[in-house]
Amino acid sequence: MDIYRAHVLVCGGTGCSSSGSATLIERFNEKLAENGLDKEVKVIRTGCFGLCEAGPVVIVYPDGTFYSRVKPENVDEIVTEHLLKGRKVEHLVYTDHATHEQNASKALEDINFYKHQHRIALRNCGVIDPENIDEYLAMDGYRALEKALTSMTREQVIDEILKSGLRGRGGGGFPTGLKWKFTYNSQADQKYVACNADEGDPGAFMDRSILEGDPHSVIEAMAIAGYAIGASEGYIYVRAEYPIAVKRLTVAIDQAREYGLLGENIFGTGFNFNLFIRLGAGAFVCGEETALMHSIEGKRGEPTTRPPFPAVKGLFGKPTMLNNVETYANVAQIILHGAEWYASMGTEKSKGTKVFALGGKINNTGLVEVPMGTTLRTIIYDVGGGCPNGKKFKAVQTGGPSGGCLPESLLDTPVDYDNLIQAGSMMGSGGMIVMDEDNCMVDIARFYLDFIVDESCGKCTPCRVGTKRMLEILNRIVEGKGEEGDIEKLEELAKTIKATALCGLGQTAPNPVLSTLRFFRDEYEAHIREKRCPAHHCQALLNYSITDKCRGCTACARVCPAGAITGEVRQQHHIDTTKCLKCGACMEKCRFGAIIKA
Amino acid sequence: MKSLAELEAIRKATLSRINVRKEEKGETTRVVVGMATCGIAAGARPVMLAFVDEIQKRQLQHVTVSQTGCVGMCRLEPMVDVYVPGQEKVTYVHVKPEMVPRIVAEHVVNGRPVEEYTIGAADNN
Missing domain, CATH: 3.40.50.11540 (NADH-ubiquinone oxidoreductase 51kDa subunit)
Structure with a gap:
């Protein structure tokens, strides 16, 4: 067992592995040998660093330089500049989303993403070689x-x-x-x-x-x-x-x-x-x-x-x-x-820390561990970096298919087992999926129910048949065929399933519907009564139209697979809504922002 | 099967090996070797390796070896800066591998700089 003056830690977690960290390790070993550094610098494959969004992640010690999104062709530069001559490769150093600060000489704990974290369960992840x-x-x-x-x-x-x-x-x-x-x-x-x-x-x-x-x-x-x-x-x-x-x-x-x-x-x-x-x-x-x-x-x-x-x-x-x-x-x-x-850590009834998997519409997708009692706002904004592209936060889904969606008004809830249940969701295993203004809450509920229907083992009737009926109603609603009384039917089914299903999976299956009904009932009502999707997400309820910004370039008409767009060259075009398939191809093609959906 | 004592020995040896990955601010002694073209040409690489070797032999913890560029006094290379926490930086010049054990023993371990190897001594000659 030899001492090496520098260690190159390459993340070997699932996220970074799928973005090519295995190739990086090979390339590092090759290049180090080529430069005669293989006796001085050691490459180690570690577990997940948590900041999967910036992967593949490479950290060089002793200085603790944090490189993100490293590509195989960057390896040569890191070896010949940083490891051979001791000069950091500035353009590869991790930059914080919110502050645009580079982690040039700062320690890992000073990055916003890690600052609010307290790692106990993840203490060795990204620090040691798990196979040693x-x-x-x-x-x-x-x-x-x-x-x-x-x-x-x-x-x-x-x-x-x-x-x-x-x-x-x-x-x-x-x-x-x-x-x-x-x-x-x-x-x-x-x-x-x-x-x-x-x-x-x-x-x-x-x-x-x-x-x-x-x-x-x-x-x-x-x-x-x-x-x-x-x-x-x-x-x-x-x-x-x-x-x-x-x-x-x-x-x-x-x-x-x-x-x-x-x-x-x-x-x-x-x-x-x-x-x-x-x-x-x-x-x-x-x-x-x-x-x-x-x-x-x-x-x-x-x-x-x-x-x-x-x-x-x-x-x-x-x-x-x-x-x-x-x-x-x-x-x-x-x-x-x-x-x-x-x-000594955590809240009165929930001690210690909890690991959360941040996903969905959030800048720092990844794994975080924070003390119990940290607010949702801190987790989503300070650690997670908020929603990308300046979009407005709408809800966060916690607890997976058994949990629920919490709206912005509950963002200051300190996260622990009891608070989340009180708020209408649950801790679950710790998944947190963030949704922004583009997400339709009815469709989210439909997604989770679809998952449950797929995964129901079929042993008990409430879960096997009940969730299927709920899914059918939700499918109707997002297709614009919702009827008065659907919401009440959903609620009745949910109540029955909760009370009678055999196991935890069934008993909690209606939760995504119940929690979205609780906080986003108006979206359900808009779908059913006005045949309108407030988030402009549900295809069947969308209508595309062309405004007077149209320059008559004909690009949209040429890309339309249904031949629904007509118009003379250099004249404003028109969409025939009876022919329109609502695929959105025209909107992507338009260079003048003349096509809108509503 | 390993005995408790054997496990302890593995812990100690491994810790000094992976110590480089810890970010302990203010506790770590840093040995910084000038490794620009001038330093390398003057023989900085064997010097650096000698430091790594010596640290391994003594299973020292809280000591890291890193490189830096040219500080402009190429005639004095190979140069080595030693930063012991709480003390002033000491710069050694014309360092040769055989001088390393003494620097580690007297300065890194015991906190007494080896005056005769320092830049101050070289300038007086």
């Missing part, structure tokens, strides 16, 4: 397991988690310590620890990034949990659509086994713990705990009623403790720094 256990060890890795096994009783470990106030990060928000305690209290010859890595909400990728960037943090926490509740085996249920996460997890488990951090007689304390990976085939319902455990057992991934809860009768009929990836990622830090340290 030594680097995890150097960041105090497996010290918490050592502390728990050698100096704490099982009750003390559970008590510490209980006192920390940590709540389930998968969305339910159930106190983690209580779950541990219930499973500890169950008597059985065999117990299991399980990890829910079946992240399925559209737009959520925090669990994926933790597994890709810091797999050992989950492994260590699961071993601690195994010790606490008395389990010798654990299962990680991860979706097969996350190939990078699966690969790094496999590598990490092998390394931990080799070092004796998993297996028999860990640290000579007589504690045995083994971990296994199970791949999910991508059904959304398998994120529901009972369905997930059936899937691990090799059965059909369908939920069953509770009780009995998994803590009493779970995997293979034995007491099982199931936690989410992000929940586990906090555990080692709590054991190491104490419950009081963790409980």
Whole structure:
């Protein structure tokens, strides 16, 4: 293991990988060798830095220069200028959207995007090489397991988690310590620890990034949990659509086994713990705990009623403790720094930090971790950089298909489990999708319901049939065929489904409709009564027309696939709305801004 | 299987290796080697490598080695600036690899600049 004077950290998360970071790594290694620097400068592939929008991201240490959107052809310049001669390549340095400030010599924490963040679950993401256990060890890795096994009783470990106030990060928000305690209290010859890595909400990728960037943090926490509740085996249920996460997890488990951090007689304390990976085939319902455990057992991934809860009768009929990836990622830090340290962050009933995946109409698409109680406004504007192209913010969707949309008037809500529920949404796994004035809220509700109808397992009638009926009504509304009474019908269906569906997926399925009805009822009414889409989004309700700005260039008439545009050369043209397909091709083609939609 | 002591040794060794990635303001000693054309021609690269080597041998933490351009006194290259937190910058001139262990031992570790190698001493000759 050699010391290198400079480290080039290249993001190997999903976002940057798909924008070509693997090629960058090859190119760096080639160019470094060519310049005789391969013994001085080391290239490391890390997990996600969070600022996926600016990817591929490259950071050069010791000076901490933050390069964004690096292309393979930029690598030569970084090597010959920065690494060989010590001169930063200014034009590649990250520039802040809002302030247009360059991070020339500033540390990472000074960038707006990172300034408001507090990274606990993501502490090692973008800092260490996830496929090298030594680097995890150097960041105090497996010290918490050592502390728990050698100096704490099982009750003390559970008590510490209980006192920390940590709540389930998968969305339910159930106190983690209580779950541990219930499973500890169950008597059985065999117990299991399980990890829910079946992240399925559209737009959520925090669990994926933790597994890709810091797999050992989950492994260590699961071993601690195994010790606490008395389990010798654990299962990680991860979706097969996350190939990078699966690969790094496999590598990490092998390394931990080799070092004796998993297996028999860990640290000579007589504690045995083994971990296994199970791949999910991508059904959304398998994120529901009972369905997930059936899937691990090799059965059909369908939920069953509770009780009995998994803590009493779970995997293979034995007491099982199931936690989410992000929940586990906090555990080692709590054991190491104490419950009081963790409980000092956050709000009264929600402690610590939460990771959010920012997406949609926002400048800094990516992954952020902020203390509980941070307002939506801080997350969206200060960290996320607001809506792009100067568009007006309309709503933020939190909690995925089970959550809801919150309007601008609620932006100052401090984010925690209880506040979000009170506001009419929920925490969920932490996806945040931002919408601007161009988004139609009826269409958003339709999108989520479409997802639910697709993903409903079909076991219970309210979810299988009820959501389908709701979707049909919404489809009618966006097509301009809405009728008086549709809103009431939607509300009645929603109420029934919420009250009668079998599992959490069904019970929360109507939420996107209910929350948009609550805050954007006027949009529904405009669609139904006036056959008008206020956001100019719903195709069927749009009408294109040509104003007197038209110069008669004929470009629109030539591009129209339906032959709906007529007019003489150098004369104002006209659209025949009965022929118009509303494809918008004419509007794109017009150089004079003469075509409008309303 | 690794014992607790072995794990601790891995932690320590790895930490000094990845220490360069930490941004600890005000705690890190910086060794800056002049590596413009003049510096490289005068033999700055072996000097820089000698610093990296020495830091590795002693498993020093909170020390980084980086480069800089030409400060204009090309006749004094290879030049090395050492910034110890809380002390004034010290500039060494005509540095050769064999001088490095002493600079690291006396200045970087113990905070006493090696006067005879500094720019002040060179100007007096």
